[in-house]
Every structure is written in C-alpha cells, then in structure tokens.
Amino acid sequence: MLKIGVLASGRGSNLQSIIDSIESGELEAKVELVISDKEGAKALERANNQGIASKYINPKIYDSKEKFEQAMIDALEEYEVDLIVMAGFMRILTPYFVRHYKNRVMNIHPSLLPSFPGLHAQKQALDYGVKVAGCTVHFADEGMDTGPIIIQAAVPVQEGDTEETLAKRILKEEHRIYPQAVKLYAQDRLEVKDGKVIVKAVKS
C-alpha cells in the first residue's frame, strides 16, 4: 500500500481531505507521517487526532536549508514513505530535496498554473480580472509552484467575489482533486514525459 508523508505549515484541510478519502475507502493508501515547520500547526493536531505520527521540525535550528531538508528526509525515510504530499507547506524546496524525491513530491496551489504562482493566488486572480480561477495539483520541482501538472479544476469567478469567497469555492475543489491525484499515483497511472504528466488508462 502507498505510504504517504505530508508536509504542512497550517490548517491542514487538504491533509484532512486525503485522510477522509482513505477512511471512506476511496483512496488505498496510508498517511504514515505529517511533518510541519510550524510548531502547533493545526495539521499536526489533525494527525494526532487520527493516530498518525507527527513531527515538528524547527527550520531555525539548522544553518542551511539543505540541513533542514535532510532532517525531513531522515524522518520520511524512517517511515519508508513513497510519496510526499505538500499541503499548505509554506516553503520552497531546494533542488537537494526535489532531486532526492524526483517526481515523488506533489503540491497543490489555488490557481490555474502557470498563472498566479506564489502567495495570495486567489487575490492575484481577482486583481487581474480573470473570469475563471481554479486550482492545480502538480509534481513539485525546484521552482515556486512549478512542475508537471497532474490535475486542474476550474472555478468560475462570480460577480462580487472577494478573496475569501473565491478562496472558499476553490478550496472545495482542492479537497476533491488532491485525493484524486494521490489515487492516480497510488494506482501507478502517472507518467512524466518531457515535463508533462501522462495519465495512463486503468490496467485491466
């Protein structure tokens, strides 16, 4: 069974959507470990409530980003994790981590990438005046919110939308597509070719 390690910095609602999808039997996988770079993150609490191992790793005690990432790698290896799921992890991974887990790290971003990477993606979309916003699950590479795209969902912008109302509707789609992307991975249906993801048909 696919062993997942989750990296999260905050509220962890995407983590919860994956846990729920496993509990309902929709996704055959196990979250082995949740790591946070923020002490007291809600995501750690969610892991504890679920009996999942959780670990706070303080980036400030390491003198380089790579050393901090090595501490994460050590923990992930201890739990023999196959796939790393970034769920609101507010750090850009260095090439050191990304190369170690090439095409084994997923991220979710609340925009239709490559539009609006970085912080406040929903506000960026509103400020630009796009009519369709959305979210993207992709394999993470060294860039900020870049890497081969796995699934996207479109969310129409409505008259009078604020950052909050749009973010809420996008989040609902995030909770739908992230477990789907992990499921495709668990079924070994994702192939990366020339920087693009090919979704393979179900094996019969």
Ligand code: GRF
């Ligand atoms: C989500 O909007 C995700 O797309 C972005 O950060 C937010 C995390 O939310 N990367 P949560 O911690 O999963 O609730």
